[in-house]
Structures are given as structure tokens and as C-alpha cells.
Amino acid sequence: MDILFFKFASLLYLLGTLAYLIYIVYLKEALSRWAVAMIAVGFASHTLALVARYVEAGYPPVTNLYESLSFFAWMIIGVLLIANLKYKIKVLGAFLTPIGLILMLFALALPKEIIPLAPVLKSFWHPFHVIFAFLGNASFSLAFCCGIMYLIQEHQLKTKKVGAITQRLPSLKILDDLNYQSLTFGFPLLTLGVITGAIWAEYAWGRYWGWDPKETWSLITWFLYAALLHQRLTVGWRGRKAAIMAIVGFLAVLFTFLGVNLVLPGLHTYSTWWK
Amino acid sequence: MELVVIGLNHKTASIEIRERLAFPEDRLDEALSHVRSLPSIKENMILSTCNRVEIFAAARETERAFLDLKNFLAQFHNLSLREFEKALYFHTGEAAVRHIFRVASSLDSMVVGEPQILGQIKEAYDIATHTKTSGLIIHRLLHRAFHVAKRVRTETKIANSAVSVSSVAVDLARKIFETLEKKTVLLIGAGEMCELAAQHLVSGGVEKVLVTNRTYERAVSLAQKFNGEPIPFDEVNLGLRRTDIVISATHSPQYVLWHDQVARIIKERRQRPIFFIDIADPRDIDPKINDIENVYLYNIDHLQKIANDNVRDREKEAKKAEAIVSDEVVKFVSWYRSLDVTPTIVALRKKFEEIRKKELEKTLALHPDLSDEEKKSLEALTSAIINKILHEPVTLLKKTNGDRTADLYLDAIQALFQLSETQPEKLEEEISKEMSNPNGSL
Numbered sequence: 112m113d114i115l116f117f118k119f120a121s122l123l124y125l126l127g128t129l130a131y132l133i134y135i136v137y138l139k140e141a142l143s144r145w146a147v148a149m150i151a152v153g154f155a156s157h158t159l160a161l162v163a164r165y166v167e168a169g170y171p172p173v174t175n176l177y178e179s180l181s182f183f184a185w186m187i188i189g190v191l192l193i194a195n196l197k198y199k200i201k202v203l204g205a206f207l208t209p210i211g212l213i214l215m216l217f218a219l220a221l222p223k224e225i226i227p228l229a230p231v232l233k234s235f236w237h238p239f240h241v242i243f244a245f246l247g248n249a250s251f252s253l254a255f256c257c258g259i260m261y262l263i264q265e266h267q268l269k270t271k272k273v274g275a276i277t278q279r280l281p282s283l284k285i286l287d288d289l290n291y292q293s294l295t296f297g298f299p300l301l302t303l304g305v306i307t308g309a310i311w312a313e314y315a316w317g318r319y320w321g322w323d324p325k326e327t328w329s330l331i332t333w334f335l336y337a338a339l340l341h342q343r344l345t346v347g348w349r350g351r352k353a354a355i356m357a358i359v360g361f362l363a364v365l366f367t368f369l370g371v372n373l374v375l376p377g378l379h380t381y382s383t384w385w386k
Numbered sequence: 387m388e389l390v391v392i393g394l395n396h397k398t399a400s401i402e403i404r405e406r407l408a409f410p411e412d413r414l415d416e417a418l419s420h421v422r423s424l425p426s427i428k429e430n431m432i433l434s435t436c437n438r439v440e441i442f443a444a445a446r447e448t449e450r451a452f453l454d455l456k457n458f459l460a461q462f463h464n465l466s467l468r469e470f471e472k473a474l475y476f477h478t479g480e481a482a483v484r485h486i487f488r489v490a491s492s493l494d495s496m497v498v499g500e501p502q503i504l505g506q507i508k509e510a511y512d513i514a515t516h517t518k519t520s521g522l523i524i525h526r527l528l529h530r531a532f533h534v535a536k537r538v539r540t541e542t543k544i545a546n547s548a549v550s551v552s553s554v555a556v557d558l559a560r561k562i563f564e565t566l567e568k569k570t571v572l573l574i575g576a577g578e579m580c581e582l583a584a585q586h587l588v589s590g591g592v593e594k595v596l597v598t599n600r601t602y603e604r605a606v607s608l609a610q611k612f613n614g615e616p617i618p619f620d621e622v623n624l625g626l627r628r629t630d631i632v633i634s635a636t637h638s639p640q641y642v643l644w645h646d647q648v649a650r651i652i653k654e655r656r657q658r659p660i661f662f663i664d665i666a667d668p669r670d671i672d673p674k675i676n677d678i679e680n681v682y683l684y685n686i687d688h689l690q691k692i693a694n695d696n697v698r699d700r701e702k703e704a705k706k707a708e709a710i711v712s713d714e715v716v717k718f719v720s721w722y723r724s725l726d727v728t729p730t731i732v733a734l735r736k737k738f739e740e741i742r743k744k745e746l747e748k749t750l751a752l753h754p755d756l757s758d759e760e761k762k763s764l765e766a767l768t769s770a771i772i773n774k775i776l777h778e779p780v781t782l783l784k785k786t787n788g789d790r791t792a793d794l795y796l797d798a799i800q801a802l803f804q805l806s807e808t809q810p811e812k813l814e815e816e817i818s819k820e821m822s823n824p825n826g827s828l
Contacts, residue, residue: 138543264561268558268561268562268682269676269682271684271688271691271692273554273557273558273561273692274695277561278546278547281564282560282561282562282563282564283561283562283563283659284562284563284564285564346656346657347655347656347657347658348657349657349658349680350657350659350679350680351679351680352679
């Protein structure tokens with residue numbers, strides 16, 4: 112049941128992405144409304160998929176790579192829908208939806224059976240750790256998109272290539288504000304994610320911190336965002352530098368989430384793709 | 387009846403001639419009434435802007451109308467016809483409709499796509515409505531023209547981009563700051579160029595104007611105009627720290643603002659961005675400052691190039707707009723031609739109704755003992771027969787309306803039923819009733 116909902120959600124995200132891409136080219140307002148509608152319905156179906164799986168498995172469905180990818184994508188689309196309500200930046204969806212879609216397609220290729228829970232995952236703290244970490248990461252994905260849009264827009268304005276692209280992207284001010292807001296929202300969540308992760312580690316392995324690759328990379332990510340926040344607040348970093356940092360930060364997020372699992376061996380490999 | 391347009395515009399007449407033929411607002415009523423009193427004209431409205439003077443009219447007789455209108459223009463403005471006759475253009479029928487639709491959609495404007503013309507036409511139409519010189523045809527024509535203009539605006543990108551240097555500057559500022567509200571502009575130089583550019587920004591929402599100039603007194607007087615603040619020339623850095631936008635237009639032979647100076651100030655401002663606009667020749671601002679982060683420098687040539695590019699885009703969009711206009715002209719003309727069918731239909735109904743009444747009276751006279759109810763039944767019966775008989779020919783006429791075959795039918799019907807020449811004046815009310823019938827209208 113949950114797989115069916117999941118596939119339906121993927122299909123709608125795909126249609127939403129296409130609608131957004133056509134919207135970007137032709138700027139027909141109706142298309143952006145269609146895109147949002149399809150993504151919203153996709154999100155509802157995705158939510159049902161998560162609930163169904165929770166009920167069936169009896170624990171929060173965030174324990175293997177398929178589930179994590181699905182959960183991450185769900186959070187990203189959720190953040191997009193919230194941002195859509197708050198800001199009138201229609202082109203945002205054209206950047207964020209494809210990210211969600213790619214995660215969904217990746218997840219579709221993975222084994223999806225519900226397997227008995229590994230003992231280390233049977234913890235009160237584990238779901239909190241995952242929810243905080245992914246919600247933080249989802250808002251960083253928003254900062255990432257804003258960063259990319261900012262760099263494009265800034266380049267167009269600096270080089271005086273004012274035309275179709277400039278017209279379609281929001282103003283630098285809005286992009287920078289949104290970058291900052293997603294950072295102030297995501298950073299405390301990431302911090303909570305790391306802390307609850309450490310507490311869970313204490314229960315699971317009897318130590319708070321063990322320099323496992325996943326732990327090391329989370330810390331690197333955390334430091335990147337901490338540095339960005341610090342520079343913004345003290346010397347007024349904004350614009351280009353903040354955009355680049357948001358992009359680098361999100362690449363670190365992706366590597367922590369996927370790269371470490373796929374490349375580096377360590378304790379978190381219970382969620383590798385071959386299991 | 388024929389639709390006619392007579393007029394001149396920026397393409398056919400010099401500004402001097404346009405000015406002399408323009409109708410002052412306070413004399414427009416008088417002019418409209420005068421035109422209506424011409425025997426050849428039935429309805430009219432006058433559009434008078436700085437780029438065009440036009441009279442739209444429904445004429446009883448085309449040739450006569452053109453002559454009358456020409457003479458009216460000369461007489462009203464105390465000019466001899468020879469002075470402006472060459473600048474005049476005349477359109478009738480379909481060409482007149484197309485012309486009016488193109489004007490309303492801003493396809494005939496000096497700056498294609500500029501939005502003011504639609505407002506000006508609306509105003510001219512309102513005045514004609516008030517003065518009661520417009521009627522059924524002008525009414526329908528103008529509403530159609532507004533509809534066409536709206537379609538052009540929403541279905542093409544004709545008015546999307548800025549085509550003047552100042553509006554390009556305002557657009558760019560919005561792409562950097564999102565809004566001009568609560569923003570400050572610093573003018574370096576107190577000349578006309580600065581004033582003009584500042585005016586555009588202020589009407590775009592800029593809150594505060596700072597002015598600096600080598601001659602302090604001139605900075606003071608320009609600042610006063612904008613309710614702004616003068617700054618001594620050697621304290622320009624103070625202004626730079628506070629401002630968001632800088633417009634520079636001095637006559638200085640060397641740069642007024644240098645790279646290192648601006649770099650230092652941006653740091654002091656904690657990286658708050660500044661948008662520099664250099665409209666001086668030779669340049670006032672070191673072009674290298676564009677490399678500084680959060681600094682955007684545009685000079686007059688950059689702005690001009692963007693404006694020119696946008697003009698080219700508009701021309702491309704104008705082609706799409708022309709297609710929309712053509713489409714709408716066809717629709718309107720078919721409605722307009724139905725005006726030819728309608729009087730015949732009305733006359734036909736009238737004839738039948740007269741026969742019915744006459745025959746009914748005869749019958750009733752023969753049977754004085756009929757009850758009221760029986761009389762009513764006879765009334766209903768005869769009416770029903772006429773309506774049934776007329777239903778198909780009328781439907782067919784309305785359908786062929788606009789085709790060449792319509793003329794054949796009209797001739798045939800008029801000959802067969804010996805319909806007298808219809809008199810539009812008397813029939814006006816019935817015609818408009820017939821027009822509002824859903825089978826007959828657009």
C-alpha cells in the first residue's frame with residue numbers, strides 16, 4: 112500500500128517538475144498554479160505513504176536508505192509548500208521540486224521491503240535524531256536553491272546581461288533574505304539533530320561521540336553553517352559569499368547523508384543500499 | 387451607415403500641426419456637439435492627445451462625412467485646409483475598425499506598447515458618452531477595442547519590459563533591492579540629467595534624496611525640490627554610507643568616485659549593496675568598482691543598450707498582437723454587417739404584424755358576440771402563426787449575416803414583401819431590441 116502511494120507521489124512530483132519547467136519558459140501563470148496543485152496532491156499522497164508504512168512496520172519509517180530518501184524528499188517538498196505560501200516566488204519550485212524528484216527516483220531503485228528493525232535503531236532518540244536532521248537539511252536545500260539563483264542573478268546583473276533570465280529570477284534582496292531565513296531555521300535543527308544523535312549513540316554504543324565517518328562529516332557540515340551564520344552576524348557577509356557558502360554547505364549535507372553511506376564504511380552503514 | 391476615422395498622428399504630422407489641431411479639454415463638448423450636428427454624421431467621438439488627433443464616427447454617407455469632418459477641423463481651429471490636409475488619413479469600414487483596435491492596443495503608438503493611450507481613449511469615450519454624441523455603434527466599437535487591448539496586454543509580452551533609460555534603471559533597482567520604498571538616492575551633480583533621473587526614482591517609491599554638488603548652493607536648491615538633503619561635495623563619503631542608489635552626472639573631466647574609496651565604504655556599510663548609475667560623459671565613476679562585491683555599476687550606454695534590446699523584443703511581440711487585432715476585426719465586422727440585416731428583419735416583422743392586426747380586426751367586427759377569452763385565443767393563435775412562419779427566414783438571415791448571400795436574401799425579401807425603405811431613426815429602438823436578441827449578437 113505504502114509503495115503505491117509513494118509511486119503516485121513520485122509521478123505527481125514528476126508532472127509538477129515538468130509544469131514548472133514549461134512555466135519557466137513561457138511564463139504562463141496557470142502552469143505555475145497547476146504545478147503547485149500537483150505537488151500538493153503528491154505531497155498528500157506521500158504523507159499517506161509514510162503513515163501507511165509507519166502503521167505496517169510499527170516504527171517510524173526512517174530506518175533504511177529507501178525510507179530516509181523518501182522522508183528527506185517529503186521534508187523538502189513540505190518546505191517548498193510552506194515557502195510558497197509565505198513568499199510569492201514561483202520559480203522556487205522549479206529548483207526545489209527536481210531535487211525532491213531525484214531523491215524519489217533514487218529511492219524507487221532501492222529495496223523497499225520492511226525488514227525487522229536492527230537493535231541499535233530501537234531507540235526513543237533515533238526518530239528525533241532523524242526528524243531534526245532532515246528538517247534542518249530540507250531548509251538547507253532551500254538555502255541551496257536560493258544560493259544558486261542568487262549567483263545566476265548576480266552574474267546577469269554584474270555583466271549587464273539583463274533579459275529573460277533576470278526577468279524570471281527574483282530580486283537579489285529576496286534571494287538573500289530567504290537564504291538567511293532558511294539558515295536561521297535550519298541551523299538550530301541541525302544542532303538538535305547532532306545532539307539527539309549523540310544521546311542516541313550513548314544508548315546504542317555506549318559513547319556520545321566516536322569519530323565515525325558520519326559523525327565526522329556531520330560535524331564538518333555543522334561547522335560550515337556555523338561559520339556562515341557567524342560571518343553574517345559579525346561582518347555582514349551577504350550576497351555572493353553567503354550564496355556560495357549555502358551551496359557548499361548543502362553539498363556537505365548531501366555527502367554526509369549519501370556519500371558517507373555509499374563510500375565510507377562506518378556504524379551508519381546499517382542504512383546502506385545493499386541491505 | 388459606415389464607420390469612418392479621420393485623423394493625423396505623430397507619423398503623418400509634425401508636432402506643430404498636431405498642437406494646432408489638438409482639442410483643448412474644455413472645448414471638447416462643443417466640438418463633439420458640433421460634429422454631431424453635421425447632417426452626414428450620426429455618432430462621433432474625438433481622441434486628442436499630444437501624438438494624435440482623431441475623430442471616430444458613424445457616418446450616413448462616407449464621402450460627404452469626410453468632407454464635412456475635414457472642413458470642421460479647419461473651421462474649428464481657424465486653419466486653412468491646405469495647411470494640414472496632407473497629414474490627414476481616412477479609414478472606412480473594416481480599415482477603420484482595424485485602425486481603432488490598433489490604436490487602443492498601442493500598436494500605433496510612438497513607443498509601441500506604451501500604456502497611456504488606452505487610458506486616453508477611455509477618457510475620450512467617456513466624454514463622448516456624457517455629451518451623448520456616441521451611440522450604439524461607437525459604444526460597441528469602443529468596448530470591443532478595450533477588450534482587444536486587454537487581450538494584447540495579457541496574451542503578448544508587449545508591455546513587459548522597460549524601453550526608456552529611466553524605467554530600465556528603475557527595473558534594475560527593483561531586481562537588486564526588490565522595492566524602492568524606504569530607499570535613499572544620492573545625486574552627484576545638480577544638473578537637469580540628475581533631476582530627471584531622480585524624479586523617476588522618486589515616483590517609483592524612493593523615500594530620501596541626497597544631493598551633492600561642487601557648487602553647494604545648487605545642491606541646496608535641487609535638494610529643496612525633492613524635500614531632500616544637500617551634502618557638501620567633499621563629504622560625499624557621508625552620503626555614500628547612507629545611500630542605496632547613486633546617480634552621478636557631473637561635468638568633471640576625471641572620476642569623481644574611485645575603486646578604493648567605494649571598496650572601503652562598502653565594508654563600512656557591512657556589505658549593504660549600492661547601485662551606481664553613471665550618466666556623465668566623460669564618466670564620473672571608476673568602472674572597476676563593478677568588480678566590488680555588492681556593487682552594481684551601470685553607465686548610460688548600458689542602460690541605453692538594454693532599452694534598445696527591449697524595444698526589439700516589443701517589436702517581435704507586436705507581430706503577435708497584430709494577429710489578435712486581425713482576429714477581432716473579423717469578429718467585429720461580422721457584427722457590424724448584421725446591422726444591415728437587422729432593419730430588414732424588423733421591417734418584415736412589422737409588416738406581418740400590421741397584416742395580422744388588420745385581419746383580426748375584420749374578423750372581430752364580424753363576430754361581436756365573442757367572449758373576451760375567445761378574443762384572447764384568436765390573438766394568441768394569429769401571433770403564434772406569424773412567429774412560426776417568420777422563425778426560419780429570420781434565423782437564416784441572421785446566420786448568413788456578413789456573407790455575400792445575405793445581400794441576395796435581403797433583396798429578395800424586400801422585393802417579395804414590398805418592404806418600404808427602412809428609416810433608421812424611427813426603427814432605432816426596435817433595432818437595438820433585435821440586436822440584444824441572443825441569436826443575433828456576437
